[in-house]
Amino acid sequence: IANKDGLALKELLQELHFADIAEILEELNSDEATYLIKLLETELTSEALMEVDDDVREKILDRLSPKEIAAELEEMDTDDAVDMIAELDEDIQKKVIDKIVDEHHAADIVELLKYDEDTAGALMAKELVQVKETWTVAGCVREMRRQAKNVTRVHSIYVTNKQGQLTGRLSLKDLLTAGEKAHISDIFIPKVDYVTVHTENEEVARIMQKYDLEAIPVVDENGKLVGRITIDDIVDFIKDEAEKDYQMAAGLSQDVEADDTIWELTRARLPWLVLGLFGGLGSVYIMQGFEEALERFPILFFFTPLIAAMAGNVGVQSSAIIVQGLANDNVKGSLFNRLVKEVGLALINGSTLGLLVVIFGFIAGLDPLVGITIAVSMLSVIIVAALVGTFVPIILDKRGIDPAIATGPFITTSNDIFGIFLFFFISKLVLDF
Template sequence: IEDQNDKELKTLLNEYHYADIAEILDDLDNEDAVYVIKLLDSETTSDILMELDEDIREKILENLSTKEIAEEVEELDTDDAADMIAELPEARQAEVISYIEDHGHRDEIQELLTYDEDTAGGLMAKELVKVYETWTVAGCLRRIRGQAKDVTRVHSVYVVDKQDKLIGRLSLKDLIISKSDMKIADIAKDNVDWVNVNDDVEDVAKVMSKYDLEAIPVVDNNQILLGRITIDDIVDVLKEEADKDYQLAAGITQDVEADDSVWELTKARLPWLVLGLFGGLGSVFIMKGFEEVMETVPSLFFYTPLIAAMAGNVGVQSSAIIVQGIANDNVKGSLASRLIKEIGLSLINGFALAILVILFGLLINQDTTESFAIAISMMSVIVVAALVGTFVPIILDKRGIDPAIATGPFITTSNDILGIYLFFVLSGLIIGF
């Protein structure tokens, strides 16, 4: 398709949705992608750019002049525009902003750039439909026709007082079904939900999904209406959150994808492996301390990977369920009752597994005392591992640290060492060495 047949290509691409074109561009090499972007008009390309993978967008923007970027930015909603500009190197940011012709749009983008990207301010758009409480329904509909041209989706109409303070909301539906001479103040709903501009995006996501909202207004500390956040942005936040937690649990820091460079992936993965290695070296140390046992009860050493695996698995299970419970706000009840539950749960699991270990011992004609010692120590290791897995995230959360970092390699490694140590000490007590 790339043999310079511009016209044909253009008509072909115009039939596609911008999200589909973005997917095609993600697969093309950089030169071809820039070529396609320059071919299409900025109304489509601005949307395509926002849908692209961040790395690819960055490379394409490098190949566009600041003026061309400013043209793309003009077509975007303020929130996307601010995001795109924020990704540019600082030197180019100012230049792009100075090229934006619509001054209102420019000021709004500059305002959005001042907010932290993890706050409601960083996520909101300035595009919204705002009406004053003193207007009538007819006057309101007339003004909305003007305002709504800039707003892709209207959702709610926000009602403000003279000082621009948010005091209520209206749906378009309410406007359509009301008589045209009614005052806005009389038909507005005053139980409007809102978030503060400095609220954390995760909290915004929680509020919006709890109350099933599709858009929420953002206000400053004086209750003045600043912007609004729509549910599609929240869907992205939720997906990113979920991906991040999933990766953390697997021992991958930073936001990486399967197609990132080897170097990026190494940076994200190696630190956790080093942590695991230190844990492993710790067990080497512990086992060296029990070296003389090798002559009397060698089989204990055969069981160490099993003990480490059990301690790790149980710990990860307990921590995953607690981390998720904390994230969804459904961990209730006192610490004491949780303690009792976790002990009960791990005793049941441990007991079932201990029986299997004893059966296995019979099968391979292992000394019965040894089998019992191994089974009982394993059970204790499981209980301890479950407690560590449960309480480390709770404690981290109470101290204001993201409990998600406590799942995966962190819990596995500490439980490995602790488990192997416990295993040798307890077996020693039972067998008597």
């Protein structure tokens, strides 16, 4: 299709939704995609560009001139424009901004670029519908029609005082049902949730979810209304966070996808495997230290993968529950209570599993003392693994480190080593080899 029959192609694609155009762009090679971007109306391509994968967008932008990029930005809401421009090199950023015709739009973008990446300031858009307390309903409707032109979707109408400070919001229903002469100050709702430009994204997501908001206004240090954040940005944020946590738990660094190159996938996977390898070599070293058991109790060495698996599984379970609890803000109560609970839980699980091991040992004709030793040391390993899995994330969180790094290979590897050492140590004490 993409072989130069411009007009026919244009006609064909012009009718599609931007998300579908985005999917087509991802299937094409960079030159074809760039050709398509240049061919189609910026109104359509700007939205499609925001929708495609980061790496596809990067390649297309590389092939566009600053002026062409500026034309795309012109069509975007400020929040999307900032996201896109932030991906460019700084000197290209300047060139692109210079080429934006609408000065107001350019100034908004420059302002938003200033904010920290993880804060409401960087997430918000400048486009919103704002009315003053002092206006009448009739004046307000007139003004709203004007403002609405720049806003793709009207979520909420925010009310400000003379100084531009946020004082409340206006319901469309109330506006429709009020008399033409009524003043906004009579009908607006003075209670409104808001965040400041410095509020962290995670907190914004929490507030919007808790109160089921579809948009939230953003104010600066002086309470002045400067932007708004809409729920679609939060949906993307929540999904990204969930995927990041999931990948971290699976031992994948960086944001990888099934369709990335082998090289990208290797970079995401290999470091964690090397960590696991060193953990495994540590276990080799520990077992060499207990070599004297080889002669009398070789069965112990058959059980090491089982012990390592139990330590790993219990640790991952405990840490996953805590990491999710911390993210959802429902880890309450004292550390001591949590300690008691985890130990209790580990005792129940560990005893059940220990009993199964003893039964297995009996059936397999194992020396009962050896069977019981294995069961008891496994119980101890489970308790320790549960405590490590629970408290490492809590401690990390208290120190301001993302507790999610304590899930996955990190916790598995350290619990493997701990577990195997503890297993042989206790066995040595009981069996006296």
